[in-house]
Amino acid sequence: MTSLYDEVQAAPGEGVPTRRVTIKVNGEDRTVDVEPRLLLAHLLRQGLKLTGTHTGCDTTNCGACTILFEGRPIKSCTMLAVQADGHSIETVEGLASASELHPIQEGFKEEHGLHCGFCTPGMMLAAKALLDKNDNPTEDEVRWALSGNLCRCTGYQNIVKSVLWAAEKMRAESK
Amino acid sequence: MYPSRFGYESPKTVEEAVAILDAHGGEAKVLAGGQSLVPMLKLRFAAPEMLVDINSIEGLRYHRVDADGTIRIGALCRHEDLEEDDAVAKAVPTIAAAAPLVADPIVRTRGTFVGSVCHADPQGDWAAAMTALGGHIVAQGPKGKRDIPMKDFVIGPFQNTLAFNEIAVEAVIPAPKGVRVGNYLKLERRVGDFATASVAVALDMVGDTVANAGIALAGVGGRTINANDAASGLIGKKLTAENISSVAAAVAAAAEPRTDHRGSADYKRQIVKTFVERILTGLANSSQKAA
Numbered sequence: 001m002t003s004l005y006d007e008v009q010a011a012p013g014e015g016v017p018t019r020r021v022t023i024k025v026n027g028e029d030r031t032v033d034v035e036p037r038l039l040l041a042h043l044l045r046q047g048l049k050l051t052g053t054h055t056g057c058d059t060t061n062c063g064a065c066t067i068l069f070e071g072r073p074i075k076s077c078t079m080l081a082v083q084a085d086g087h088s089i090e091t092v093e094g095l096a097s098a099s100e101l102h103p104i105q106e107g108f109k110e111e112h113g114l115h116c117g118f119c120t121p122g123m124m125l126a127a128k129a130l131l132d133k134n135d136n137p138t139e140d141e142v143r144w145a146l147s148g149n150l151c152r153c154t155g156y157q158n159i160v161k162s163v164l165w166a167a168e169k170m171r172a173e174s175k
Numbered sequence: 176m177y178p179s180r181f182g183y184e185s186p187k188t189v190e191e192a193v194a195i196l197d198a199h200g201g202e203a204k205v206l207a208g209g210q211s212l213v214p215m216l217k218l219r220f221a222a223p224e225m226l227v228d229i230n231s232i233e234g235l236r237y238h239r240v241d242a243d244g245t246i247r248i249g250a251l252c253r254h255e256d257l258e259e260d261d262a263v264a265k266a267v268p269t270i271a272a273a274a275p276l277v278a279d280p281i282v283r284t285r286g287t288f289v290g291s292v293c294h295a296d297p298q299g300d301w302a303a304a305m306t307a308l309g310g311h312i313v314a315q316g317p318k319g320k321r322d323i324p325m326k327d328f329v330i331g332p333f334q335n336t337l338a339f340n341e342i343a344v345e346a347v348i349p350a351p352k353g354v355r356v357g358n359y360l361k362l363e364r365r366v367g368d369f370a371t372a373s374v375a376v377a378l379d380m381v382g383d384t385v386a387n388a389g390i391a392l393a394g395v396g397g398r399t400i401n402a403n404d405a406a407s408g409l410i411g412k413k414l415t416a417e418n419i420s421s422v423a424a425a426v427a428a429a430a431e432p433r434t435d436h437r438g439s440a441d442y443k444r445q446i447v448k449t450f451v452e453r454i455l456t457g458l459a460n461s462s463q464k465a466a
């Protein structure tokens with residue numbers, strides 16, 4: 001598959017230099033020919049049809065496009081798709097299994113951590129990065145870890161509660 | 176928004192990277208954390224012919240304190256690597272204080288210390304910290320390495336003195352003459368915002384006397400403000416209230432703030448003065464406690 005800016009096509013576009021990259025996306029290797037200028041967020045959404053990753057601001061400010069790159073949160077609108085070659089990334093689609101929600105997703109449901117849901121995928125991945133490092137964060141630590149993600153609806157209160165809910169559930173499950 | 180077309184290479188060694196830069200004669204750009212460059216490419220403020228991504232070069236992600244006290248920060252040391260690190264906090268408190276204030280936690284997982292110094296944003300935190308600390312940049316080009324002191328490195332807004340075929344491979348902070356103390360205070364409107372005004376202070380103390388002093392400012396001029404001349408008024412002296420207020424006034428006079436949406440020039444100058452006083456008074460109090 002080739003993913004260019006204006007189109008996704010079977011063969012490379014004429015005269016457009018591309019590079020073949022293989023990226024492990026949610027545990028599965030995906031091989032794609034991309035233009036070097038293609039942003040990772042756009043490859044995910046247009047090329048791989050993983051539209052759970054949102055682009056809000058496109059200026060590295062909002063965090064809606066946050067994904068995990070080798071386990072650490074990054075803004076996928078600010079990384080080139082070619083840079084992910086040979087790396088492993090996780091998007092919101094990787095959180096739930098076929099039958100079960102991830103505790104972080106459950107937390108957002110239980111504590112009403114979303115209104116419109118636009119910021120939610122980025123919030124959940126930033127939260128996952130935090131909980132992977134610190135399974136018992138304080139409210140302050142949650143707020144700090146999410147401070148690169150903007151939400152225009154909730155006022156953040158319930159998002160913080162959701163993450164604390166998830167932390168508690170994950171601690172209980174790992175016992 | 177998406178960038179204009181460019182070529183892309185991800186060399187495995189610094190030598191290869193330098194050779195690619197050299198071959199493109201000024202039309203290539205180094206890509207480090209990409210947290211300033213990628214936004215600029217998207218806005219098409221930058222349209223290089225070739226991007227040389229240094230992220231695949233092994234051995235550049237480090238920061239360490241040498242036995243003699245010299246601090247070395249490799250080109251791929253990310254902002255977050257400098258946060259919550261006890262060795263950094265002990266050796267260079269100015270850097271430990273600034274690390275959590277640079278951008279936001281997600282930008283900090285990618286953005287690099289050295290890339291930020293190279294970017295030379297007048298509001299950038301690391302160029303100010305490096306200037307106060309009297310550091311230098313190690314540049315590697317086709318003919319090998321050279322050291323560039325900070326005072327000669329940042330020469331204007333977004334302007335450094337690297338040649339087109341040079342890569343900054345390391346930032347170096349010299350060992351202190353005594354015990355190094357310092358702090359960084361930044362006024363920002365919200366997390367992730369650039370500085371309205373910020374002050375970096377680094378002092379080397381011998382007993383309660385200042386042996387070496389550096390102060391630099393961000394956000395209050397068309398480039399990083401080097402206030403080391405004003406700070407040198409402390410050398411050989413103790414941190415008394417009188418000495419502190421005269422240096423704070425001299426540093427505030429060295430600022431070149433402009434009125435904008437973040438505040439008036441007078442306001443920013445006042446912030447600088449207050450921050451210098453606050454930092455130096457804090458350092459005086461803690462050194463008294465330690466004695």
Ligand SMILES: Cc1cc2nc3c(=O)[nH]c(=O)nc-3n(C[C@H](O)[C@H](O)[C@H](O)COP(=O)(O)OP(=O)(O)OC[C@H]3O[C@@H](n4cnc5c(N)ncnc54)[C@H](O)[C@@H]3O)c2cc1C
Pocket residue numbers: 059060061204205206207208209210211212213214250276277278279282285286287288289290291292293294296298299300301337341342343344367368369370
């Ligand atoms: C939302 C947001 C908020 C931010 N807030 C702040 C803030 O509060 N304070 C602050 O200081 N910064 C802030 N930044 C900028 C951030 O710190 C960047 O990471 C930093 O300025 C550049 O580092 P980088 O590694 O990402 O460099 P890049 O973006 O990769 O490169 C920046 C420039 O430096 C050159 N360059 C990079 N590395 C080298 C090298 N080793 N040798 C030669 N040239 C090199 C590049 O060619 C380019 O011109 C913010 C950025 C964003 C997106």
Ligand code: FES
Pocket residue numbers: 054055056057058059060061062063064065066075076077078
């Ligand atoms: S879309 Fe990437 S940070 Fe807003």
Ligand code: FES
Pocket residue numbers: 113114115116117118119120150151152153154
């Ligand atoms: S729920 Fe609407 S932006 Fe966060």
